[in-house]
Amino acid sequence: MAADEACPMKGGDGPNSYAKNSIYQKGAVDAAKELLSKAIAEKLDLEILLASNSTFQIADLGCSIGPNTFWAIENILEAVELKYQIQGMKKSPITLEFQVFFNDHTPNDFNMLFKSLPLNRQYYAAGVPGSFYGRLFPKASLHFVHSSTAIHWLSRVPKDLADRNSRSWNKGKIQFSHSSDEVIRAFEAQFSEDMECFLNARAQEIVYGGLVALIVSGRPDGTPHSDSSLNVIYHLLGSCLMEMARKGVVSEEKVDAFNITMFYMSPQELKAAVELNGRFTIECMENLPRLSTIDNVTESPQLIASHVRAVTEVLFQQQFGDEILDELFDLYRTKLEEKPSIFDPTKAINFLVVLKRQAN
């Protein structure tokens, strides 16, 4: 799977769509709002704002199809406007304009995204298709990059997993967290490589002093992958698929060859990647408060199932066809109902990281 053919969220606005099943992701945006506004007020250089030639350029990477991305952008605009009004306007009375680039993989439903753009938006909107692990924008063309609950998607299944004779062949599993050390190491190596690509691309695209704000779905420091609540719920989905394989509904070989590329990093792992890259300073790194909207999802088997379906349905469809989807997610919901406490809220975090581009 090439990076840019990677899994889009379920498009459109039907009952299984991402648009209708992304309360969890909205929770992360909501939880970050206050911290992010504070970071903009304190960490955004006024010089950057005023040198922006009156247009402040923002990108939301992995924006999906809305509406979460619109809320996130609105929060950022409000905070930047406020900072300008309090500090900037006296020094340089310009009319600040905003251009917002909405990015996601090429197969993302941009038609739906564009149709849902807020009518009263105070910015010029553009869509940018492509993987954020590569360059998407011209040199030094952005002032602020935002990405929420997206960077846990790796760019690809690690190459080592393609060889059915190697110890990294992920037999009977659909993700890596409960697999052999070889499989886990292959995913960790892919994560390191991807983070380096991500940071290098952004380092070129962002002006010196520009900010990158990442809202990351991850696991607390010190938590093994297999204990991470997010991994645990996907592992259960894998076991449902294996149950269907044993019944002959899907091919076991296809399950073996299928791998979901989500990697729930810890704050420490992200910190290490940023330090290794060396182009950014970490201005803020904080766990987000647990909102009741998120707990409402993680405590409900029905909502976990529909959330997971909106996020992964297209992937399953590509590998196994349309016809297995209802059976798979019905079985999944049933299994989740048998384990009402499967999602341990102490073993999953959302955290905010704000990075600042350093002059070379």
Add this chain to the structure above:
Amino acid sequence: MAADEACPMKGGDGPNSYAKNSIYQKGAVDAAKELLSKAIAEKLDLEILLASNSTFQIADLGCSIGPNTFWAIENILEAVELKYQIQGMKKSPITLEFQVFFNDHTPNDFNMLFKSLPLNRQYYAAGVPGSFYGRLFPKASLHFVHSSTAIHWLSRVPKDLADRNSRSWNKGKIQFSHSSDEVIRAFEAQFSEDMECFLNARAQEIVYGGLVALIVSGRPDGTPHSDSSLNVIYHLLGSCLMEMARKGVVSEEKVDAFNITMFYMSPQELKAAVELNGRFTIECMENLPRLSTIDNVTESPQLIASHVRAVTEVLFQQQFGDEILDELFDLYRTKLEEKPSIFDPTKAINFLVVLKRQAN
């Protein structure tokens, strides 16, 4: 009909799609290639190129879903690169980067456009949804604007045509060229208003010295609307629809209320609009050579019918429903076959206009 709900070309890549039925429009792009390259070589200020902070920003307005837009952009990039290599590089050896904004109405099939982006493209691509009769980009953010066979679409049906009791009620017609003086005047007024909106928006978005290149499907100076070959073929389509109304297949009232907003301007009319606006100089205005690829379309009843269908199908679908489309366009093809010389090539032109933004 709000401007931004206006007619998109037929999406996807099926047999009736715009992607498969736009040889005529490609002909215009091809015919303009040499002239446009020459205009870039001679008229693009080197200072603009070098002051662009190393990124040269281009917009294609009314790009539809490809592939014509990709060829047009490639032509422009080649010409700008060449100019830079010949004249610019010695003065300022920068690595020139290009960002290209593909614009069309919000309902345009951007998903298809993004999937068809050339893999080996030498530019950063973005899609921008919205009507080009309003602002689409931040102030002074573009260096070059291109629009090919798009500006003959007015922003809306003139307001006067909405009143069934007025003399501007366009009874029994689907466009204006063969209608009463009142209807024609209403369309001419809408054209003037739209051109002023178009030029004002571009005047704000383009840097001083930046260029606007328009490839216009129009009629020769001095040609009445009713003689314009492009109007004549659409008028025939209207008479087919009226024939179906008389048979009771479609409602006559719906035909009366339905108006296609294409306005085939003359070079003189465009010149007057640019002069009235006053923000641009006309650097070049030339009729394009008639290419055999265009003649191949206009001499073939089958190709005229499929071309017209790709361009207008969505409009007819919205007003009359899916079920009439095959019958309408079959009847249309039959009528065209009865009049093999209906398209008088001396009564239709494509012309290129290159405008330069003047400092205020």
